[in-house]
Amino acid sequence: MDRIDELIRSMKQNDAQCDADKVRAAFEMADSAHEGQMRKSGEPYIMHPVEVAIILADMGMDTESIVAALLHDVVEDTDIPLEDLRRQFGDETAHLVDGVTKLSKIPFSSREEHQAENVRKMLIAMAKDVRVIIIKLADRLHNMRTIEHVSEQKQRDKSLETMEVYAPIAHRMGIRAIKEELEDISLRYLDPIAYQEISARLQTGKEEREKFLSQILRKFQERLQGHYNNLAIEGRVKSMYSIYRKLYVQGRSFDEIFDVYAIRVLVDTVNECYNVLGEVHDIFRPIPNRFKDYISTPKANMYQSLHTTVFDKSATPFEVQIRTFDMHHTAEYGIAAHWKYKVGVRQGKDSLEEKIAWVRQLLESQKDSVDAGDIIGSIKSDLTADEVYVFTPKGDVISLPLGASIIDFAYAIHTEVGNRMIGAKIDGRMVSLDTQVHTGQIINIITTSAKDHGPSRDWINIVKTSSTRSKIRAWFKKERRDENIAQGKAELEKEFRRNNILLDDKEMEAFLIRLTKNQRLNSLDEFLAALGYGGISLSKIMPRIKEQYQKLYKDTESEEKRLQKQVEKAAAQKPKAATSAVIVEGLENCLTKYSKCCNPLPGDHIIGFITRGHGVSIHTQSCSNVVGPMFDSEQADRWVECRWADVVEREEMFKSTVDIYGKDRPGLLVDISIALNNMHVPIYALTAKEQPGEGTAIQITFGIRNTEQLTHITRSLRKIAGVDGVERAMQ
Numbered sequence: 189m190d191r192i193d194e195l196i197r198s199m200k201q202n203d204a205q206c207d208a209d210k211v212r213a214a215f216e217m218a219d220s221a222h223e224g225q226m227r228k229s230g231e232p233y234i235m236h237p238v239e240v241a242i243i244l245a246d247m248g249m250d251t252e253s254i255v256a257a258l259l260h261d262v263v264e265d266t267d268i269p270l271e272d273l274r275r276q277f278g279d280e281t282a283h284l285v286d287g288v289t290k291l292s293k294i295p296f297s298s299r300e301e302h303q304a305e306n307v308r309k310m311l312i313a314m315a316k317d318v319r320v321i322i323i324k325l326a327d328r329l330h331n332m333r334t335i336e337h338v339s340e341q342k343q344r345d346k347s348l349e350t351m352e353v354y355a356p357i358a359h360r361m362g363i364r365a366i367k368e369e370l371e372d373i374s375l376r377y378l379d380p381i382a383y384q385e386i387s388a389r390l391q392t393g394k395e396e397r398e399k400f401l402s403q404i405l406r407k408f409q410e411r412l413q414g415h416y417n418n419l420a421i422e423g424r425v426k427s428m429y430s431i432y433r434k435l436y437v438q439g440r441s442f443d444e445i446f447d448v449y450a451i452r453v454l455v456d457t458v459n460e461c462y463n464v465l466g467e468v469h470d471i472f473r474p475i476p477n478r479f480k481d482y483i484s485t486p487k488a489n490m491y492q493s494l495h496t497t498v499f500d501k502s503a504t505p506f507e508v509q510i511r512t513f514d515m516h517h518t519a520e521y522g523i524a525a526h527w528k529y530k531v532g533v534r535q536g537k538d539s540l541e542e543k544i545a546w547v548r549q550l551l552e553s554q555k556d557s558v559d560a561g562d563i564i565g566s567i568k569s570d571l572t573a574d575e576v577y578v579f580t581p582k583g584d585v586i587s588l589p590l591g592a593s594i595i596d597f598a599y600a601i602h603t604e605v606g607n608r609m610i611g612a613k614i615d616g617r618m619v620s621l622d623t624q625v626h627t628g629q630i631i632n633i634i635t636t637s638a639k640d641h642g643p644s645r646d647w648i649n650i651v652k653t654s655s656t657r658s659k660i661r662a663w664f665k666k667e668r669r670d671e672n673i674a675q676g677k678a679e680l681e682k683e684f685r686r687n688n689i690l691l692d693d694k695e696m697e698a699f700l701i702r703l704t705k706n707q708r709l710n711s712l713d714e715f716l717a718a719l720g721y722g723g724i725s726l727s728k729i730m731p732r733i734k735e736q737y738q739k740l741y742k743d744t745e746s747e748e749k750r751l752q753k754q755v756e757k758a759a760a761q762k763p764k765a766a767t768s769a770v771i772v773e774g775l776e777n778c779l780t781k782y783s784k785c786c787n788p789l790p791g792d793h794i795i796g797f798i799t800r801g802h803g804v805s806i807h808t809q810s811c812s813n814v815v816g817p818m819f820d821s822e823q824a825d826r827w828v829e830c831r832w833a834d835v836v837e838r839e840e841m842f843k844s845t846v847d848i849y850g851k852d853r854p855g856l857l858v859d860i861s862i863a864l865n866n867m868h869v870p871i872y873a874l875t876a877k878e879q880p881g882e883g884t885a886i887q888i889t890f891g892i893r894n895t896e897q898l899t900h901i902t903r904s905l906r907k908i909a910g911v912d913g914v915e916r917a918m919q
């Protein structure tokens with residue numbers, strides 16, 4: 189067969205260490221396994237794996253990848269088991285074939301943007317060996333090349349999937365050659381009218397354009413030829429899809445598109461690239477701000493090149509890309525280029541060491557060996573390690589935090605699915621509802637239509653996400669009021685017994701009503717119901733309940749009680765208005781003051797400390813005076829929960845201090861005070877220390893209303909020329 193000879197030829201050319209015998213053996217096996225099977229085009233099936241293998245050989249992929257490509261549909265479509273492949277071709281091949289087979293089973297449907305992104309992330313996360321994805325891309329490329337033979341609906345489905353899932357993966361891996369071809373074929377089926385229009389426009393000026401390109405190329409030749417050891421100059425019209433994006437996504441007209449034409453100049457070294465750039469700017473006038481240096485700053489997908497857009501005499505703009513031959517290979521094949529280097533094929537005089545320089549640059553890594561894992565790592569770096577991606581039976585991707593259970597999954601689909609769930613299957617097997625889910629699983633939730641069915645209370649302790657938890661609580665809150673009240677009452681009674689809170693009926697009623705008021709609820713039932721569905725956590729409020737019980741019903745003059753009395757006494761003497769900003773949990777109308785060490789502002793998380801004789805002093809929770817004492821058991825009881833009242837009096841001002849670090853420049857202080865004045869911020873104190881040669885340190889205390897305003901002020905101050913940093917002062 190001609191094509192198998194073509195395969196061997198390409199392999200030998202691109203990979204000096206290839207094992208042609210192994211490839212022939214794989215072909216024999218695949219050929220006999222697919223015997224009698226036909227493609228939709230009427231060709232024998234074996235043509236497909238052979239073409240996929242040729243795509244990979246042209247890219248310079250290794251023998252294992254090519255063998256796996258030849259066998260990639262054998263396990264799925266014939267009766268040869270994976271074990272047979274392993275026995276004959278080894279673990280590595282078997283592993284690759286298995287990976288490709290598994291990827292093929294993932295049901296992709298990419299209706300929404302975020303969905304497609306999840307699929308991409310998951311694909312990369314799942315394929316531990318990145319060659320699996322490269323083989324899959326080649327497989328898809330050949331299927332797209334032959335897509336004219338399938339039904340129209342299938343053409344559109346496959347094109348959409350290719351555009352949304354496969355082309356972006358090829359892009360992320362830097363495999364331009366595959367990416368552009370996938371996009372152009374998909375475009376033809378997704379937007380046939382636009383596709384025709386662009387081809388027609390490109391066709392009309394074809395002769396002129398070719399003349400234009402050959403003229404430009406000649407100018408390049410004349411100027412550059414003879415000055416470089418190796419030089420390649422090529423001109424082309426950019427890809428259909430890139431023109432399409434400019435026309436229809438960016439809304440530009442055909443005449444406005446600068447870079448329909450691209451000239452590419454390839455040379456040996458980076459130095460020569462910059463030389464060529466200089467020469468180009470000498471012959472043609474560059475368009476300002478269109479120069480991009482991706483050599484010093486490579487793109488995330490390893491792409492390196494210089495880009496500039498210039499005019500010729502007729503004022504037709506065109507783009508010039510200048511890069512080394514090696515950079516070009518990487519630009520075409522991206523991550524796939526790595527295998528070529530790995531097996532030691534050399535082009536030109538550069539050593540292997542120089543060839544993998546781009547990998548080094550990319551990883552900014554040590555002088556040790558660079559292995560494929562590192563490169564994949566850099567591609568994966570935008571994946572969150574603590575996310576899992578699972579599927580609904582219809583193929584929608586749901587992303588959940590690591591450790592999420594079936595229950596989280598059900599509620600993530602829809603609250604009603606969660607509420608009506610009675611069972612679940614993972615990959616077709618029944619599982620218990622507390623089972624954790626893992627990336628790649630297909631999960632089927634079994635629901636009931638019985639009206640009164642709902643979640644179980646135990647689920648609250650199983651689920652991973654707080655949103656699931658609150659959905660379950662919401663159900664209990666709404667659907668099970670009587671049950672909640674009974675549950676809340678039972679829990680409260682149990683806790684009271686455990687803590688020796690013993691009261692007669694009348695006292696108990698008065699005490700519970702007091703607790704209800706503390707929680708700002710309207711009725712005792714509401715309080716009990718909230719305890720029942722978990723809206724109020726009993727374990728959290730129990731310490732305060734105990735405290736109140738001690739205070740109200742025990743005579744022992746405890747330290748706690750004495751302190752509290754002091755605070756209450758002080759509070760009685762204090763006008764109410766001044767304390768309106770802070771609510772101290774469990775102590776109504778007590779005297780409060782803002783601590784000087786951290787100057788809390790509305791918006792800060794705060795905590796109070798019961799002082800001797802001076803009421804409750806309010807600190808930010810992050811204040812350095814808070815962290816230590818919290819663990820001091822003797823004082824622990826004196827810390828009380830506080831929060832800002834919902835409506836803080838508009839007029840009330842708080843003192844806040846910031847440190848400003850800046851350059852030692854005349855007028856800086858004046859600019860800062862003008863800026864504060866313009867924001868109507870009163871200054872209470874200002875000190876400035878000038879340290880010649882080191883800059884200025886300024887501390888300002890001013891009056892503001894809340895943290896939001898503080899953020900606004902610090903942002904404005906940072907914009908002042910000479911200001912290097914603004915920070916809230918902490919002692």
Ligand code: MN
Binds near residue numbers: 236260327
């Ligand atoms: Mn295939």
